Amino acid sequence: MHKEYERPPGVKIKDADINELHPSGLEYNAPARGMWNIVHQGMLLPEAHQIFVCSQGCLRGVILTAAEMLELDRLSWVSVSEEDMFDGTLETDIVDGVTDILERLDKRPPVVLLFLSCIHLFAGVDFENILRELSDQFPDIEFIDCYMTPTMRTTVSPIVKMSAQMYRPLNVTKKDPKAVNIIGSDRLTDPDSELVKLTESAGYTLRDIAGCKTYEEYQRMAEASLNIGYIPTCGLALEELEEKHGTPSLYLPNSFDYNTIKDNYTRLCGELGIAVPDFADNIAAAEAALGRAKEKVGDMAVAVDFTAVTRPIELMKLLCEHGFNVRYAVVDSVGEETGAFEWLKINRPDIELYSSTNVNMLYQHIKATEPVLAIGQKAAYYFATDNFVNIIMNGGLYGFSGIKKLAELISEAYDTPKDKRRLISHKGFGCASCLTN
Amino acid sequence: MKNASTIIPCYAADTSGVCSALYELGGMTVVHDASGCNSTYSTHDEPRWYDIDSMIYISALTEIDAIMGNDERIISDTVAAAADLHPHFIALCGSPMPMMTGVDFDAIAEEIQQRTGIRTFGLHTNGTRSYIEGASEAFLAIVKEYVHDCPKTEGIGVNILGATPLDIPWNTTMAGIKKWLADCGFEYVSCLGMESSLEEIKKAASAKVNLVVSYAGMAAAEYMLTEFGINFVTGLPVGEGFSEQLGENIREAAAAYEYGCVSAEGMGFDDSTGKCTAVIIGESIASKSLAGALRLDAGIDAKVICPLPADEVILSDGDMALYAEEDIKAALEEIKPELVIADPLYRYVIPKESRQIELPHFAFSGRCFGSRMPDLTKIDIKEFLK
Numbered sequence: 001m002h003k004e005y006e007r008p009p010g011v012k013i014k015d016a017d018i019n020e021l022h023p024s025g026l027e028y029n030a031p032a033r034g035m036w037n038i039v040h041q042g043m044l045l046p047e048a049h050q051i052f053v054c055s056q057g058c059l060r061g062v063i064l065t066a067a068e069m070l071e072l073d074r075l076s077w078v079s080v081s082e083e084d085m086f087d088g089t090l091e092t093d094i095v096d097g098v099t100d101i102l103e104r105l106d107k108r109p110p111v112v113l114l115f116l117s118c119i120h121l122f123a124g125v126d127f128e129n130i131l132r133e134l135s136d137q138f139p140d141i142e143f144i145d146c147y148m149t150p151t152m153r154t155t156v157s158p159i160v161k162m163s164a165q166m167y168r169p170l171n172v173t174k175k176d177p178k179a180v181n182i183i184g185s186d187r188l189t190d191p192d193s194e195l196v197k198l199t200e201s202a203g204y205t206l207r208d209i210a211g212c213k214t215y216e217e218y219q220r221m222a223e224a225s226l227n228i229g230y231i232p233t234c235g236l237a238l239e240e241l242e243e244k245h246g247t248p249s250l251y252l253p254n255s256f257d258y259n260t261i262k263d264n265y266t267r268l269c270g271e272l273g274i275a276v277p278d279f280a281d282n283i284a285a286a287e288a289a290l291g292r293a294k295e296k297v298g299d300m301a302v303a304v305d306f307t308a309v310t311r312p313i314e315l316m317k318l319l320c321e322h323g324f325n326v327r328y329a330v331v332d333s334v335g336e337e338t339g340a341f342e343w344l345k346i347n348r349p350d351i352e353l354y355s356s357t358n359v360n361m362l363y364q365h366i367k368a369t370e371p372v373l374a375i376g377q378k379a380a381y382y383f384a385t386d387n388f389v390n391i392i393m394n395g396g397l398y399g400f401s402g403i404k405k406l407a408e409l410i411s412e413a414y415d416t417p418k419d420k421r422r423l424i425s426h427k428g429f430g431c432a433s434c435l436t437n
Numbered sequence: 438m439k440n441a442s443t444i445i446p447c448y449a450a451d452t453s454g455v456c457s458a459l460y461e462l463g464g465m466t467v468v469h470d471a472s473g474c475n476s477t478y479s480t481h482d483e484p485r486w487y488d489i490d491s492m493i494y495i496s497a498l499t500e501i502d503a504i505m506g507n508d509e510r511i512i513s514d515t516v517a518a519a520a521d522l523h524p525h526f527i528a529l530c531g532s533p534m535p536m537m538t539g540v541d542f543d544a545i546a547e548e549i550q551q552r553t554g555i556r557t558f559g560l561h562t563n564g565t566r567s568y569i570e571g572a573s574e575a576f577l578a579i580v581k582e583y584v585h586d587c588p589k590t591e592g593i594g595v596n597i598l599g600a601t602p603l604d605i606p607w608n609t610t611m612a613g614i615k616k617w618l619a620d621c622g623f624e625y626v627s628c629l630g631m632e633s634s635l636e637e638i639k640k641a642a643s644a645k646v647n648l649v650v651s652y653a654g655m656a657a658a659e660y661m662l663t664e665f666g667i668n669f670v671t672g673l674p675v676g677e678g679f680s681e682q683l684g685e686n687i688r689e690a691a692a693a694y695e696y697g698c699v700s701a702e703g704m705g706f707d708d709s710t711g712k713c714t715a716v717i718i719g720e721s722i723a724s725k726s727l728a729g730a731l732r733l734d735a736g737i738d739a740k741v742i743c744p745l746p747a748d749e750v751i752l753s754d755g756d757m758a759l760y761a762e763e764d765i766k767a768a769l770e771e772i773k774p775e776l777v778i779a780d781p782l783y784r785y786v787i788p789k790e791s792r793q794i795e796l797p798h799f800a801f802s803g804r805c806f807g808s809r810m811p812d813l814t815k816i817d818i819k820e821f822l823k
Binding site for chain 1: 443447450452472474475480486490494495496501514517522532534564567802806
């Protein structure tokens with residue numbers, strides 16, 4: 001499949017080790033910028049002000065994330081110098097710097113997301129005491145400990161931790177038996193999805209942080225009697241909300257497997273106390289859309305990447321089952337998708353799995369030898385195609401309607417090439433961007 | 438007071454300076470870091486990322502490697518990558534975590550060089566300093582390693598030193614500087630930072646003068662003065678009068694022995710007149726060049742506020758080295774200039790009474806105004822001021 005590499009960038013699925021798809025090593029960063037980071041996530045919390053305390057190199061990325069999304073006035077920073085790390089002032093500098101910033105802000109925010117970095121945790125700073133001191137000085141502000149700690153990513157992923165911290169300001173309140181939250185998503189769930197329709201038609205109010213416009217509105221999420229999550233990184237958030245508020249949670253993974261989707265809806269209906277509807281029409285619509293997409297795409301090679309959907313291997317299986325010529329994938333791990341992985345190993349053993357960061361992926365984009373239809377920005381970049389579905393993290397799509405809409409996006413991608421460079425340069429898919437103004 | 442900012446950004450950091458300086462030389466640059474350095478650099482600090490492939494990587498440092506001092510991982514990973522990619526050289530540099538754990542980059546470089554047979558050097562960044570310092574060290578390392586004495590050019594050969602897209606707008610201004618050199622009758626030899634290969638850099642000692650266009654090139658210029666006797670001139674060819682004077686200074690520098698640095702006359706505010714009407718905020722050499730152009734083409738005296746490393750050779754008495762948001766804001770409020778020329782994201786600290794002319798600086802606002810960065814060599818100062 002490849003010339004002899006010390007660390008091959010890809011592997012055929014039949015030869016892939018489910019526990020380690022690719023060898024680790026130095027890492028490359030592809031110019032596909034749609035994925036969200038902790039700044040994008042933090043901006044979802046209405047009226048929150050983010051303060052980052054870290055070195056200049058780390059600050060740069062977060063500040064310019066805010067600048068590009070036209071939210072620079074919601075983020076401040078304190079830089080840590082080399083001397084600060086060794087002169088015993090690491091903790092007092094945080095308190096002094098944050099105090100200085102808050103005193104200079106035109107408007108006092110109701111909540112501050114205070115981010116410390118790897119060096120603080122490594123030096124063993126007392127974050128709790130810092131928050132206590134700040135809370136004493138600013139009793140009208142809720143301070144939330146947040147972490148920009150990529151060095152510790154193998155212990156707790158910064159995205160997982162951030163997903164949980166986003167709901168820490170919620171104050172325990174009286175429950176509303178007819179209120180439900182979607183937790184951990186970075187965008188609203190498609191209102192055409194069965195998930196939203198079932199919940200709302202049963203008389204429930206469905207809330208999502210992505211839809212909250214004010215801090216007050218956000219606080220009403222504490223009233224929920226049920227929290228639903230479907231993004232794999234939402235687990236910690238669901239757990240902590242259950243612990244603090246006693247709100248039961250339901251993890252309904254955003255799957256491309258019809259049985260899993262049906263099982264999700266059965267569990268949901270059970271919690272909502274409603275009858276499980278017949279999904280035959282929904283499935284038929286998804287099947288029809290997949291059929292139309294296949295007819296258009298024909299035998300054109302298809303590539304899928306893990307930034308487009310949270311279950312890329314299941315999506316590959318679904319497409320293979322519907323006759324698509326799935327040839328490539330950019331995936332770094334198997335995660336929750338062992339069943340689909342094993343199915344593909346047996347039924348499509350020659351599918352090539354590529355690392356998103358392997359050093360040899362640097363030149364992958366100039367090697368494309370055949371026309372490719374890509375699902376996801378990284379796949380579009382690495383397989384050098386302008387025919388691609390431009391979504392991140394499922395794009396809000398869910399369930400049978402999600403499959404139908406994704407199939408329609410595949411048809412559209414086949415028909416209409418996109419301005420790849422412009423679209424994938426946009427940092428934080430779905431956020432405002434000064435680059436497009 | 439700590440360097441705390443309510444709203445304005447910080448400049449690109451030293452790690453980005455290293456990567457930017459070495460980008461086009463065919464080497465492999467490895468930043469010893471967990472994650473953020475490469476995505477920040479490649480997204481916000483490097484406009485060439487999509488168009489020119491370059492072997493810039495991170496080591497993907499983990500907590501356990503940091504705690505256990507597992508240097509073998511970066512060594513073996515770099516050796517493996519080098520075996521696959523065959524770089525001309527390998528450069529290693531560090532982020533805050535390796536600084537805390539005391540990683541010895543020189544020792545790691547030595548080990549990698551022994552295992553690969555590829556020249557490897559360690560650079561001493563830690564993510565807490567500016568891109569000027571990182572780029573400066575990287576340029577100096579390249580010059581020390583690859584530039585050797587060689588016969589001089591017949592005419593006045595000139596190297597451009599310190600040009601990275603962080604300071605010099607990519608794809609526009611380099612062509613302008615080269616054209617200006619040619620129009621002046623100089624012979625372009627090489628450019629340290631953009632548009633020259635390592636092979637071209639190796640011939641840099643054939644030049645008679647170095648033109649330093651950013652303070653990032655100053656250390657390399659001083660080394661080449663000491664080592665090869667090449668005089669240097671600081672400045673960017675901005676505006677009619679200043680460009681003319683810069684050209685004269687290059688001629689003088691080429692003719693002189695033991696000249697050293699020629700700083701262009703009229704590069705800025707004459708404190709004795711006491712009539713500052715404009716303030717320029719930015720990198721020292723670009724800002725002083727613009728100040729010179731304002732004076733010579735429009736009769737405007739401008740002070741420079743430089744939030745980046747610089748020295749007294751470049752900055753004049755009336756100029757200010759200020760780094761913190763509140764200090765810059767206070768200085769502007771005290772000066773009350775009619776005009777402030779600065780990156781658009783400085784608008785938050787500029788007094789309401791002052792008029793701002795926006796001059797995007799990639800090292801400050803990154804991609805935000807990338808398409809609006811002017812080619813300074815082509816601006817007509819009087820038009821620019823309108």
